[in-house]
Amino acid sequence: MKRIVFSMMLLFGIHAAYAQVQNRPNVLIIYTDDVGYGDLSCNGAKVIATPNIDRLAQNGINFSNAHATASTCTPSRYSLLSGRYAWRKKGTNILPGDANLVIPTDITTLPKVFQQAGYVTGAVGKWHLGLGSQSPVNWNKEVTPGPREVGFDYSFIFPATADRVPTVFMENQQTLGLEAKDPIAVDYHKAFPGELTGKAHPELLKQPNDPRQGHDGHIVNGIGRIGFMQGGKRSEWTDEELGYVFNNKALSFIDESLKKQKPFFLYYAIHNIHVPRMPGTEFKGKSKLGYRGDVTLEMDHSVGVIMNGLKERGLLRNTIVIFSSDNGPVLNDGYMDQSAETAAALDHRPGGIYRGGKYSAFEAGTRVPFIVQWPAKIAGGKKSDALVSQVDLMASFAAMLNVKLPAGEFTDSRNYFSTLTGRSRKHRDFVIEQPANSALCIIKDGWKYLSPSKGPALMGAVNIETGYSTADQLYDLNKDPGERTNLAGKYPQRVQALKALLEKVMAE
Incomplete structure (x- = not known):
């Protein structure tokens, strides 16, 4: 009888826990x-x-x-x-x-x-x-x-x-699985003595790396990584x-x-x-x-x-x-x-x-x-x-x-x-976007302004168009979601308004 009562109390306790969480x-x-x-x-x-x-x-x-x-x-x-x-x-x-x-x-x-x-x-x-x-x-x-x-x-x-x-x-x-006799050291500038790297030993790689992008350092699991590491052999996943x-x-x-x-x-x-x-x-x-x-x-x-x-x-x-x-x-x-x-x-x-x-x-x-x-x-x-x-x-x-x-x-x-949660259609007045070179962009009312910046128009190693340009860029995302037509010359007042808003937010 005591076992039954205990089981019922345990079951009730579990349900109570769930109810409290919920x-x-x-x-x-x-x-x-x-x-x-x-x-x-x-x-x-x-x-x-x-x-x-x-x-x-x-x-x-x-x-x-x-x-x-x-x-x-x-x-x-x-x-x-x-x-x-x-x-x-x-x-x-x-x-x-x-x-x-x-x-x-x-x-x-x-x-x-x-x-x-x-x-x-x-x-x-x-x-x-x-x-x-x-x-x-x-x-x-x-x-x-x-x-x-x-x-x-x-x-x-x-x-x-x-x-x-x-x-x-x-x-x-x-760190999981670390042994005191095999401590970890990490370096992002030079390889450790005797370290196997993807650059020196491409024959050890089961996934070849693109030599333009730096994934030819420390080898783990047959894959070259960025950076160099010594020790922690039993810790590596x-x-x-x-x-x-x-x-x-x-x-x-x-x-x-x-x-x-x-x-x-x-x-x-x-x-x-x-x-x-x-x-x-x-x-x-x-x-x-x-x-x-x-x-x-x-x-x-x-x-x-x-x-x-x-x-x-x-x-x-x-x-x-x-x-x-x-x-x-x-x-x-x-x-x-x-x-x-x-x-x-x-x-x-x-x-x-x-x-x-x-x-x-x-x-x-x-x-x-x-x-x-x-x-x-x-x-x-x-x-x-x-x-x-x-x-x-x-x-x-x-x-x-x-x-x-x-x-x-x-x-x-x-x-x-x-x-x-779908209870309102209210949305942000604007959003700010940060590309890799940190030349900020702003979107408001479907219009997107891209700040002028230096840099390649195409990142060749990854084959991605950057959007970098030394000129102002303005796109109507409602009509041109693919950002193909720069309208900055056609709507200079809109460019100035978005630029001013961006500068204001940056100064906050």
């Missing part, structure tokens, strides 16, 4: 890497199918005019987590793997907003925002500051990107395991939040589809688009694993899921993996109807997939052309949670929670 929505941001607007079948891709992501769109809102703040990864991630444009702070462009933390630890951040509201917060996947405060970083002990100091209770990451050393997992800011490990860690974090009877905020920064594209073996050769297509399938699979995990735990209905990307697409970005050739042969257009791509000032650089699902509050199958920016997630969720942002603390983030 009082407030869980929040999951699935942040992918280098995924273009046209890479998803729900956005028009014909050569490849992304059924799990499509299901998010079918059950939520698919935004067609959403923007990352930059066309490269570090500044976009900085803006999403800090609520501030990255160009306001020096040193926030693409970081090397041994960079120090660029997000100040004394400011309000998106995860800190959730902490203030009583959430358990976690970061899983790619980080690329720097670690520690001293150079060189000591990878052989806990590295601080890091994710914890910017608001994450738990983190399981790799430090930068998969094509940069150190190629290790870090859990709560400590293999590319094929990344998706499985990160999925498991994401679900484990969710389970831990249930044990704590608290709602969760999870920033799941999927490493796909960034180079080097080396999918889990079960996905190799499964698409028609080379390894880039294969890792797109793996990315979609990861979304399915996490969504099924939410469903199995009874959390799907009251979890807000946001799916997006840090910047636009790139085909050849350092490795010769047939991505450009297969896309051309099958007319796959990763940027959709938009011009440019990663690094670019043109629209494909920052106009990214953006889907919001919340079954408890959002009717499925909606589409929205509202102008939205990832920088607004901090203020929007602060408003949802009734967390007041400090009055004296400047941020660029604004509350558009009602727009993100």
Whole structure:
């Protein structure tokens, strides 16, 4: 009899925990890497199918005019987590793997907003925002500051990107699998004595690199990386395991939040589809688009694993899921993996109807997939052309949670929670875009102004049009989404108005 009573109490306790968690929505941001607007079948891709992501769109809102703040990864991630444009702070462009933390630890951040509201917060996947405060970083002990100091209770990451050393997992800011007798050292200038590099030993590579782009340093798993590394042999991961490990860690974090009877905020920064594209073996050769297509399938699979995990735990209905990307697409970005050739042969257009791509000032650089699902509050199958920016997630969720942002603390983030959840058509008055050379662009009322700048019109190594020009550029995105006709000469007053607005925002 006692066993029955205990079992009933345990069962009641589990249900009570779930009920308590469900009082407030869980929040999951699935942040992918280098995924273009046209890479998803729900956005028009014909050569490849992304059924799990499509299901998010079918059950939520698919935004067609959403923007990352930059066309490269570090500044976009900085803006999403800090609520501030990255160009306001020096040193926030693409970081090397041994960079120090660029997000100040004394400011309000998106995860800190959730902490203030009583959430358990976690970061899983790619980080690329720097670690520690001293150079060189000591990878052989806990590295601080890091994710914890910017608001994450738990983190399981790799430090930068998969094509940069150190190629290790870090859990709560400590390197996994490290042996004291084999400490890690990292250098971004010269190889260590006896180190095998892709440049010196191309015969060891299972994925050839493009010699123009610097992926010929330290060899891990038969792939050359940017930078040089010594030691930590048992700590190095293999590319094929990344998706499985990160999925498991994401679900484990969710389970831990249930044990704590608290709602969760999870920033799941999927490493796909960034180079080097080396999918889990079960996905190799499964698409028609080379390894880039294969890792797109793996990315979609990861979304399915996490969504099924939410469903199995009874959390799907009251979890807000946001799916997006840090910047636009790139085909050849350092490795010769047939991505450009297969896309051309099958007319796959990763940027959709938009011009440019990663690094670019043109629209494909920052106009990214953006889907919001919340079954408890959002009717499925909606589409929205509202102008939205990832920088607004901090203020929007602060408003949802009734967390007041400090009055004296400047941020660029604004509350558009009602727009993100489909209850309003109100959209941003303007968005600012940051290309790789930081010559800013601004969009307002469908008009886009590109600041004059120096630089090549075409980035030859990646075959992407940059949008760089020494002349003013103005495009009517409503009539000319492909940015083919420069109207700056025809509408000089509009150019001056947008230029003045941009200068005003920059001076804030």
